[in-house]
Amino acid sequence: xxxxxxxxxxxxxxxMVVQALKDNGVKHVFGYPGGAVLPIYDEIFQQDExxxxxxxxxxxxxxxxxxxxxxxxxxxxxLVTSGPGATNAVTPLQDALMDSIxxxxxxxxxxxxxxxxxxxxxxxxxGITRPCTKHNWLVKDxxxxxxxxxxxxxxxTTGRPGPVVVDxxxxxxxxRGFYVSPQIAPRTSYQPKLQGDLEKIKAAVELMAxxxxxxxxxxxxxxxxxxxxxxxLRELVDLTGFPITSTLMGLGAYPASGKNWMGMLGMHGTYxxxxxxxxxxxxxxIGARFDDRITGRLTAFSPNSKKIHIDxxxxxxxxxxxxxxxxxxxxxxxxxxMVRLWRATAKADKKAxxxxxxxxxxxxxxxxxxxxxxxxxxxxxxxxxxxxxxxKGMDTYITTEVGQHQMWAAQHYHFEKPNRWxxxxxxxxxxxxxxxxxxxxxxxxxxxxIDIAGDAxxxxxxxxxxxxxxxxxxxxxxxxxxxxxxxxxxxxxLLHGNRLSxxxxxxxxxxxxxxxxxxxxxxxxxxxxxxxxxxxxMIAVKKPVLFDCRVATLANCFPMIPSGKAHxxxxxxxxxxxxxxxxxxxxxxxxxx
Amino acid sequence: xxxxxLQPTGSAYFIxxxxxxPENHTLSVLVxxxxxxxxxxxxxxxxxxxxxxxxxxxxxEHEKHLSRITIVTRGTPHVLEQIKHQLERIVPVxxxxxxxxxxxxxxxxxxxxxxxxxxKVAGTGEARVEALRLADAFRASVxxxxxxxxxxEITGKGSKLDQFxxxxxxxxxxxxxxxxxxAMNRGPQGM
Numbered sequence: 182x183x184x185x186x187x188x189x190x191x192x193x194x195x196x197m198v199v200q201a202l203k204d205n206g207v208k209h210v211f212g213y214p215g216g217a218v219l220p221i222y223d224e225i226f227q228q229d230e231x232x233x234x235x236x237x238x239x240x241x242x243x244x245x246x247x248x249x250x251x252x253x254x255x256x257x258x259x260l261v262t263s264g265p266g267a268t269n270a271v272t273p274l275q276d277a278l279m280d281s282i283x284x285x286x287x288x289x290x291x292x293x294x295x296x297x298x299x300x301x302x303x304x305x306x307x308g309i310t311r312p313c314t315k316h317n318w319l320v321k322d323x324x325x326x327x328x329x330x331x332x333x334x335x336x337x338t339t340g341r342p343g344p345v346v347v348d349x350x351x352x353x354x355x356x357r358g359f360y361v362s363p364q365i366a367p368r369t370s371y372q373p374k375l376q377g378d379l380e381k382i383k384a385a386v387e388l389m390a391x392x393x394x395x396x397x398x399x400x401x402x403x404x405x406x407x408x409x410x411x412x413x414l415r416e417l418v419d420l421t422g423f424p425i426t427s428t429l430m431g432l433g434a435y436p437a438s439g440k441n442w443m444g445m446l447g448m449h450g451t452y453x454x455x456x457x458x459x460x461x462x463x464x465x466x467i468g469a470r471f472d473d474r475i476t477g478r479l480t481a482f483s484p485n486s487k488k489i490h491i492d493x494x495x496x497x498x499x500x501x502x503x504x505x506x507x508x509x510x511x512x513x514x515x516x517x518x519m520v521r522l523w524r525a526t527a528k529a530d531k532k533a534x535x536x537x538x539x540x541x542x543x544x545x546x547x548x549x550x551x552x553x554x555x556x557x558x559x560x561x562x563x564x565x566x567x568x569x570x571x572x573k574g575m576d577t578y579i580t581t582e583v584g585q586h587q588m589w590a591a592q593h594y595h596f597e598k599p600n601r602w603x604x605x606x607x608x609x610x611x612x613x614x615x616x617x618x619x620x621x622x623x624x625x626x627x628x629x630x631i632d633i634a635g636d637a638x639x640x641x642x643x644x645x646x647x648x649x650x651x652x653x654x655x656x657x658x659x660x661x662x663x664x665x666x667x668x669x670x671x672x673x674x675l676l677h678g679n680r681l682s683x684x685x686x687x688x689x690x691x692x693x694x695x696x697x698x699x700x701x702x703x704x705x706x707x708x709x710x711x712x713x714x715x716x717x718x719m720i721a722v723k724k725p726v727l728f729d730c731r732v733a734t735l736a737n738c739f740p741m742i743p744s745g746k747a748h749x750x751x752x753x754x755x756x757x758x759x760x761x762x763x764x765x766x767x768x769x770x771x772x773x774x
Numbered sequence: 775x776x777x778x779x780l781q782p783t784g785s786a787y788f789i790x791x792x793x794x795x796p797e798n799h800t801l802s803v804l805v806x807x808x809x810x811x812x813x814x815x816x817x818x819x820x821x822x823x824x825x826x827x828x829x830x831x832x833x834x835e836h837e838k839h840l841s842r843i844t845i846v847t848r849g850t851p852h853v854l855e856q857i858k859h860q861l862e863r864i865v866p867v868x869x870x871x872x873x874x875x876x877x878x879x880x881x882x883x884x885x886x887x888x889x890x891x892x893x894k895v896a897g898t899g900e901a902r903v904e905a906l907r908l909a910d911a912f913r914a915s916v917x918x919x920x921x922x923x924x925x926x927e928i929t930g931k932g933s934k935l936d937q938f939x940x941x942x943x944x945x946x947x948x949x950x951x952x953x954x955x956x957a958m959n960r961g962p963q964g965m
Contacts, residue, residue, distance in 0.1 A: 311814060312821050316865040319809070336865060370806055370868040496859035499852070 215262025243273020279607025402468020745770025
């Protein structure tokens, strides 16, 4: 696995951990101490190169590291103790697995002699985290520790990125052994394929050149591939003149101000994006995975198109949707070849696309993101729009929780660059956004970091306000407070006869007082005409802010593809009467989610 | 009712109509022999709702720390392709070969598959004699015996073992232990 002969220095396991972090370029670690990691914490105490960010709950450490990773393109690192420390890390690990985020989680473990004895704070960490990591290790020999941590970074950050766990028993942290530097001879069984098959790329370019109704559908893979991939994506769109839509995870890879931008697709995507997906003749899927929130009813998904699918993970190909031209490789490398081949061989016949763009313009004219403005009550969409208008010129990063506010943010906040949008897409983790914002702010101390939150989600990880105050991270928590678990309520209206079982939050805390209790700043806003000033105040305050934005309580998130329906069966806002909502999903759709 | 065929397949989220028929395939998986590798493979099958009909594992190349896992699984061609790709994602997995697909490519119906069973039969008198006679016919060998029992060792295709065991049932069958399927493709090429 490793070389060993380069630089062999004797040190303790705990020293090795810190040295390995330094050697892998780690500047920040998010964590929480405990009995089984004390030797490592002792080493952290005695140096300055790696800064430790103390959270209030291990889940917060994980999401903070995810936000850090997503906004920098580097691995996020978390450090937790054995037992409950490790089990609390499970949610962010699975979150990172589903959204392909490079996350390195170091866990303490009881001494090797006690493993299996039900010792205090013991759990089978590698067993519990096996299905929610890309790979994990239990290190029983101090001489394997350094090489294992290096390999962990390598696995987390290469190929399709993902979370890894290195479980380190306490006696291994105390033991002395030899440290090796991170020039890994990669293990022969792990060799992600980066370069796409040129013949397949040629076939794709040929198919694209003949398309009359093409669409590019891009995803988080473009962002994971690095900034160059986003550049190439923009170049490809310019060259071809094709319309482009993106998944939730891919927002920002192509700028929302770009003239070929159609908005997000999927369950709460725009009418034009979904209709174009349904009617297209050639679909170019770039770093996305045909998730069920994207496809709607699979049997009716884009029935007349030939599909090109670029993905680094062979298991994503043909998983949900059959693809005519699969290209396995890193998005950036494949796009490089594709752009080159297009320039060399294909001539963009942009005239041939006129009828398609005319059709798109008709769909666009349906204005599917429209909502009824109200002068007395803040509409949630309006709140996002004003937030966007007042922050768009700044160095802004947006995180979200999960629910209606997340979809409104995706619809109404417009992203120009990659790595600016941090959200829990695959797992849908309520409570992701606040700690993620902390992580982003640590990575970008001078940037404006805003968590667009819901009143229910934000209470799941509210304790990290304390961490934000401690570490001078002036994150802005912009809560769209409608007093409901809005998306749960929306589904109860759609599926369960408007019986709102436990989706109303009684005994809501006073968020302004709560902010002050944490040592932050609280703002409440209830009127549309006071909103701009309140947002400006939020931006100006140089400490963590809880912004209690009281919005219309019963607004719902449209447009929407109800479950079991196809892309061309969207429920549009102006058609979403109470009756239409109640009947939108039939008995079969009710079994789905 | 126009309930169509909207049966969820494995997960309530997907409602693809299953038009393909499930088939039995034999997979060979070459893995690093390290702690937990078998759990990773088995966990993948249980976690993603795949079937395991038979599983055999043992170290095959000691110096390289390589083990070979042979899995007989059942699924539609689409699911079988997914299983292969999902197995390949596991970091210590070197290679996955669908031996059944490979044998079709060679124009053969199926790969070579063999299984070993130990079969304990107890009895006296005519049943005992009959058991021994049948064992001989099946080319099972006696590896342990006293005046009241035999333990037979039998090797062959699964169907042969099934048949032998069924025949032994009325003759005093006590217990059975089977290894699961070991398999490889015919011809000079390796996996």
